[in-house]
Amino acid sequence: MESQDSRTPVITIGLDSGLNFDYSMAELAALVEANNMISVEEIRQSLDRPSPATYFGKGKVQELAEAAIEDDVHTIVVNDELTPSQIRNLEAETQVRIMDRTGLILEIFANRAQSKEAKLQVELAKLQYQLPRLHTSASQRLDQQTGGGGGGFTSRGTGESQTELTKRQIGKQISHVRHELKEIRKSDETQRQQRERNKIPTVALVGYTNAGKSTIMNALVREFGKGEDKQVFVKDMLFATLDTSVRQLVFPDQKKLLLSDTVGFVSKLPTTLVEAFRSTLSEAANADLLLQVVDFSDPNRDEMMATTEQTLKDIGVTDIPMVTIYNKADLTDVDYPREVGDHLVVSAKDPASLELITKVMxxxxxxDYVTVDFLIPFNDGHVVAYLNDHADVKSTEYVAEGTQLTVELSRTDLEHFSQYVISD
Known part of the structure; x- marks a missing residue:
């Protein structure tokens, strides 16, 4: 009860246009909770389109103002992105802070960003969000400085100058942040190219936020991390982590891959954030395989999958093989683990489920791995050592001409050691 009291009470509002509205409002409540707030009242209105001036209709706005007083709340969270004038007018009518869905997600991201890159990405998205809203905020600040009620020619002129000055300052900040991100991305690209040269395949976990991607990753790292003891942060909330984490897995048969855990998706993810996090999500764009993790216990899972697939499309991730992992089956009455084509029904907490994920992955x-017989002269022992360390040696036999091996290996290694292949 005490933790609930520590959260900021808000009213959540939304326009019911009929398409997945209940799901969208439930998601808004979860986003509010992820921002250390709690929705004490939800107000809806059925309209074909928002009012250009106040989002809600006039009578509903009055109801909203009265509810804010009655509930003693100082923030109203809106289930859509609002125009600057809609925010300004709603704040004037209700006398409380208006936060739209985009502003809410940006605030969550700002509070959660840990790495320098994530912080810069969020800062860029916030600056791009603020730019078209400058007129409102700058004027409000200036009115407070000048007493508000003057309204003369001099005040208007000063207000316009202040807005232009602030725009220029934000423009400079945007350029600076983009430059810093460019430098970080150069380093990331260098690392990625190095991995490609090493021919280590990559697998990316993608999906809706809080579907269990990090839980699956941690379980696989514990099993196959081979010295990789860095666990990914896990918490039962939306956007628990924003940074893409990459870990190397080494299996008993010496096969290796890189597994990445990407930032989770959510419906109506602001365009500025999709753009800002494009480089973070590039781990998915460059992967050899995508594992889409879905909360199988959530009744809105179809909408969540559609959100994931649309976001991947938005960032240019296409034509990459994908396996869908229906996670949290332990919260349903469905048998698991099960494999149906490219669809797995599992629980990340179940060892047999993790075995199935590993097998399919x-x-x-x-x-494309092949099994080949080699005959390697004794004076080329370094080749035998390499194959024992980097391939799955099925059998070893010492003959007069050297070491005879039956090996499962990548086509890249096969090309490298083709001179030792025993011809049929």
Whole structure:
């Protein structure tokens, strides 16, 4: 009860246009909770389109103002992105702070960003969000400085100058942040190119926020991390982590891959954030396989999958093989683990489920591996050592001419050691 009292009470509002509205409002309540707030009242209105001036209709706005007084709340959270004039007019009518859905998500991201890159990405998105809203905020600040009620020619002129000055300052900040991000991305690209040269395949976990991606990743790292003891942060909330984490997995048969855990998606993800996090999500764009993790216990899972697939499309992730992992089956009455084509029904807490995920992942990523017989002269022992460390040696036999091996390996390694292949 005490933790609930520590959260800021808000009213959540939305326009019911009929398309997935209940799901969207439930998601808004979860976003509010992720921002250490709690919705004490939800107000809806059925309208074909928002009022250009106040989002809600006139009578509903009055009801909203009265509810804010009665509930003693100082913030109203709106289920859509509002125009600057809608925010200004609603704040004037209700006398409380108006936060639209985009502003809410930006605030959550700002509070959660840990790495320098994530912080810069959020800062860029916030600056881009603020720019078209400058007139309102700058004028309000200036009115407070000048006493508000003057309204003369001099005040208006000063207000316009202040707005232009602030625009220029934000423009400079945007350029600076973009430059810093460009430098970080150069380093990331260098690392990515190095991985490609090493021919280590990559698998990216993608999906809706809080579907269990990090839980699956941690379980696989514990099993196959081989010295990788860095666990990914896990918490039962939306956007628990924003940074893309990459870990190397080494299996008992010496096969290796890089597994990445990407930032989670959510419906109506602001365009500025999709753009800002494009580089973070590039781990998905460059992957050999995508594992889409879905909360199987959530009744809105179809909408969540549509959100994931649309976001991937928005950032240019297409034509990459995908396996859908229906996670949290332990919260349903469905049998698991099960495999149906490219769809797995699992629980990340279940060892047999993790075995199934591992099996399918390896089948997809290492499908081009071949089994070959080698005869390696004794004076080329370094080749035998390499194959023992980097391939799956099925059998070893010492003959007069050297070491005879039966090996499962990548086509890249096969090309490298083709001179030792025993011809049929």
């Amino acid at each position: 390896k089948e997809k990523v290492f499908k």
